[in-house]
Amino acid sequence: MKGTLYGVGVGPGDPELMTLKAARLIRENKIIAVPGADPQDTVAYKIAVQAVPELSEKELLPIYMPMTHDPEELERNHAKGAQTLEAHLEQGNNIVFLTLGDPCVYSTFSYLQKRVEQDGYHTELVSGITSFCAAAARLNIPLSEWNEQLHIVPAVHRLDSTLTESGNYILMKSGRKINQVKEILAQSNHDVMMVENCGMENEHIYHSVEEIPDDAGYYSLIIAKEKKNSHD
Structure with missing residues (x-):
């Protein structure tokens, strides 16, 4: 049984604006992916850990998403990120991917979502306050x-x-x-x-x-x- 990849919006910045569903998914799953080379330094992590202190004890998966307009560099990093996620999904582990705001609005998660779905894995989006x-x-x-x-x-x-x-x-x-x-x-x-x-x-x-x-x-x-x- 393959795992599910959840794209979870953590809201804009105030930890009190995180949804109950986002908090529950973080608590219930052991692998939390974060867009950044160092997960604990990312804005998404710093927001979420204030609302869900248990996050500090989870297995953090860094997914590097560079801020660049270079299509080749973007392609390379999106492919690498999807492969990292799929390695854990293949083992039957769910992954909660934290994203600022709402994952449906200009979110880098959408690029990973498309790749992971094309490779046969299940994804779900969890809305957050924009x-x-x-x-x-x-x-x-x-x-x-x-x-x-x-x-x-x-x-x-x-x-x-x-x-x-x-x-x-x-x-x-x-x-x-x-x-x-x-x-x-x-x-x-x-x-x-x-x-x-x-x-x-x-x-x-x-x-x-x-x-x-x-x-x-x-x-x-x-x-x-x-x-x-x-x-x-």
């Missing part, structure tokens, strides 16, 4: 109301266009290209807010484009809400 929902709650605002559209954009990959669609925008992974993102936002008709490191000890909140620093970190999420007078 970074943009947590950031909106932290700002105490709704993301969208009534018939407003909501656009989710990975800013690091999409800087070739202005925010021309009607509705509100979520710009994810903005940190590395923050200067270009700020230029686009300054030209748009939106009220802009940003949460950096949402739910973590080093969290920062910014309420305008002008407040956003040029050296914002990788975990910076921007919410741009269309100004109500834009169609007057």
